[in-house]
Amino acid sequence: MKKTKLFTLIFLLATVSLTAQNPLIIPDTLSGTEFNLNLQNGTFQFYSGTNTTTMGVNGDILGPTLIMNQGDFVDIMVDNQLADTTTIHWHGMHVSAANDGGPHTIILPGDTWNPKFTVMDKAGTYWYHPHLHMQTNKHVSLGIAGFIIVRDDEEAALDLPRTYGVDDFPLAIQTKDFDDQKQIVVPSNSDDVLMVNATIDPALDVPAQVVRFRLLNGSSQRVFNIGLSGNSTFYQIGSDGGLLSEPLALTRLQLAPGERAEILIDFDGMEGQSVQLMSYAAELADGIYGAKYPGIMQFMVLNGYDPNPLNGSNFDIITFNIGAQTGNPVTNIPASLVEVTPYPEESADITRTLTFSPEFMGPDQLNGRFFINGLTFDMEVINFTIPLNNTEIWSITNQSAIAHPFHIHDVQFFVLDRNGVPPPASEQGRKDVILVNAQETVRFITKFEDFANDPVPYMMHCHMLVHEDDGMMLSFEVVDTTTGIDDFNAGDDVFVLFPNPITDGSFTVEKSNGSTGITSYELYSLTGNRILQKTVSDQNPEIKINVSDIPSGLYFLKVYAGKAIHTRKVVIN
Ligand code: C2O
Ligand code: CU
Secondary structure: OHHHHHHHHHHHHHHHHHOOOEEOOOOOEEEOOEEEEEEEEEEEEEEOOEEEEEEEEOOOOEOOEEEEEOOOEEEEEEEEOOOOOEOOEEEOOOOOHHHOOOOOOOEOOOOEEOOEEEOOOOOEEEEEEOOOOOOHHHHHHOOOOEEEEEEOHHHHOOOOOOOEOOOEEEEEEEEEOEOOOOOEOOOOOOOOEEEEOOEEOEEEEEEOOEEEEEEEEOOOOOOEEEEEHHHOOEEEEEEOOEEEEEEEEEOOEEEOOOOEEEEEEEOOOOOOOEEEEEEEHHHOOOOOEOEOOOOOOOOOOOOOOOOOOOOOOEEEEEEEEEEOOOOOOOOOOOOOOOOOOOOOHHHOOEEEEEEEEEOOOOOOHHHOOEEEOOEOOOOOOOOEEEEOOOEEEEEEEEOOOOOEEEEEOOOOEEEEEEOOEOOOHHHOOOEOEEEEOOOOEEEEEEEOOOOOOOOOOEEEEEOOHHHHHOOOEEEEEEEOOOOOOEEEEEOOEEEEEEOOOEOOOEEEEEEOOOOOOEEEEEEEEOOOOEEEEEEEEEEEOEEEEEOOOOOOEEEEEEEEEOOEEEEEEEEEO
16 A cells, blocks of 8 residues: 555656646636727746746737627727737638738727627637738737637537536647747747647646537647547547537547637546647658658758657647536537538539649748749739639649648638548538648638628638748639629729629719829739720710620729729629
């Protein structure tokens, strides 16, 4: 008896000295329909006794978890008390482009931004983070990120754990690079410090019952290969955009930057034991950031990537220490969840092709930029115009040597296939990020509904924040082509265009204010070819444009009036 106790004591001491365990920080919650978010500079002790410069929301690091109900009209006041201009994006949520918080919707230091929208999303785990072009990595890495939990009736009817901080926990998993003064280095390929909810070496007391975890990979670049110690089974119940049709029994789940997964772990009968949530990164294929080799060819180098103990080896993410059951515990994994209905492939209006390519070939390509369709992000350019209510297949081919997590705003999509093969069950739910492996083609289907004709575009981009900041991002707008009369502004000038769509071979553009009339106009195809060009000699306030010879379709009209230039989409029927 004595011997056993002594042995236990030595064992405990050894364990403690190997991994000091810090209690997991659990972000506060805000709920209701009015949310106040103050973006602020701060200092935070990742390492006790040392102040690290950070950014946070309503605090020094990370932000509160926003709990929203489907159907609610929410009013969010974002107050930028940072010294930097930034934006806040509601990642995964279906909101209008003007409310989406992309790079065009900047909040200057000292300014506020007040998006208001109806929560249309399914119950699930979303998140918010800054999205200023070329500064996203800095603002996220310094600490601005928070969870959004959406609840709905469908989810409420299921016997799932949902008491925040008791049997339902958010886990924001991130890696960062600290310098010798313990300051965060951005950008960096040397992110060797792992943290969950800003807690290094975290531990969490959990009850001996079924517990729900909302996993977010909030890292700048790193992919995790989630598993449990001892290869125990866990159950995935949700993907990026809501619950799956049924719980999936898994031992591994890959999670790329930006992706979320909700999982259940059954701790029933395990009181007194500990379980580690791990990343089995040794099993990641080459060509994934987080594997031993970041390129598919092992001779390809990424500056700063080596040596790093996290690359290509298995490591702990968090320790769960299992305690007593709560009252009314959930003790069963449900047999089924919600109905998931992907868009049928036959319903697609078009297939759009995207290609990822490196800036330059050769062994050094991982240190360069990456392009989408040969293009790099330009704040002034709208790359795709998508008709409202279009159902589209996007076929994405990655011709580079590293996997890129592709993210699109506005929509949730369904993955059709990877290199022609249907995706694993864990990728058959609603998604807004998909890791496109090196030399792979991924196809997904989605529909662009509800929001159109906003003054700013939506984004699509690689969610490796280093790549995104380097321009691996394009924009798109959704256009409602059924409007009959169209008012549009270019600076102070107001134009009226009708009818749109054009049904009888001609249409009229009027300039309804100011002294300068229309001086010229041009018509372009969606691919950018100029189809018509006309200079109007007498600066007409009203011009009639004949398009009877032009095939039906969607076009851009560019109107010049003095200094004002404006571009508008027109549909010729
Ligand atoms: Cu999570 Cu466009 O971003
Ligand atoms: Cu990328």
